Amino acid sequence: MSLNNFEFYNPTRIVFGKDTIKRLNDLIPETAKVLIIIGGGSVRKNGTLTEVEEALNPRQYEIFEGIEPNPIFETCMKAVEKIKEGKFDFALGVGGGSVMDATKFIAAAVMYSGNCWEIVESKGKNIQHVIPFGFLATLPATGSEMNKNSVISRRETADKIGIANPLLYPIFSILDPTKTMTLPKHQIANGLADSFVHVTEQYITYDIHASVQDRFAEGLLLTLIEEGTETFKHPEEYQSRANFVWAATLALNGLLATGVPTDWATHMIGHELTILYGIDHGRSLAIILPALLNEMREDKKSKLLQYGRRVWGLKGSDENAIIDQAIEKTREFFESLGIKTHLRDYTQDDHVVEKVLEQLRRHHLTALGERKNITLEVSRRILQASL
Ligand code: NZQ
């Protein structure tokens, strides 16, 4: 086996570093009428929004506040109305993955003529136009700042669904690591777990001799372990944080997935845990990943061994022992960040396994993983092992 054929396309301009918010003045057209989209107010409290407003002057702008974590369709639609009524022609998302994902969806929904939930149902395939949008990212985690994905939720129908379309790449993203300094520790941990699992979902599959991708993945995992842990322990330090911010972006900007098989089963099961039980995205992944790696250890054998040896430095010839230790090290890494890795730590619902399986069935997520062999029965075993 060898590297699969691929096309790689990523048009997003990244502006990285300290004091970069003022670059908004060059990045957004002078004549633009801007809707700034924010979450629950963190960027207002920490002064980031004021800096953004200063940089936008003298452009016309207004603020839409209230995108919730795991952004909700109905809230996004309120922003769509505001854009249409106010004739805004540029959307600027200032916040974490939820604000960025919401902004992407809003930019597409403004230009969509039917019922906008159809955008989600089509997984983004029916997006034909978007209004221009860019980001100031304040939470290293999702990679939304440099990818074409967005995840939108609807509470009453218990849906949390990913959409993707090349039109959803932001025009630019400003990554100023100093603007992430006010993140509480549990959000740093969430971001580390999320970006770590983004890498593993594109790396711990089966071996096709993709040396570049493998070395990139291993470099990112080692960076997340080393610099991420340092950031978690010393949140005030810029050096480690800067590396963590950049690693999180590269973990899901399309590069790692080029020409290689990808898994994504942990994400799909994790999304159901979030919509059913409100578990933070990063934590949902930390619950599922160790159980999934163990369940799929035969299929993933060669990459699990490579992961254990190259990322965790494990030695010896007992392959089963190396795989056991690699999975255990992964769990320990999450736990070292204060993330509990068992489902029982988050819910006492006796029916949790059945409920998640029903969601997977309803969402047609019945053939997951790089070999499409994670059926509902396999998901059941993974969920039971994650209890
Ligand atoms: O809402 P505010 O007040 O801004 O507070 C947020 C929120 O409460 C806070 N926060 C963000 N930046 C901060 C800050 N607090 C202090 N200082 C700052 N600098 O952090 C909380 C969580 O924010 P959120 O945006 O929800 O977190 P995250 O970036 O982890 O995004 C999670 C969402 O992204 C989706 C997830 O499913 C989830 O809905 N994902 C998106 C992906 C993509 N677009 O490619 C891929 C991922 O796998 C993921 O599924």
Ligand code: ZN
């Ligand atoms: Zn994720």
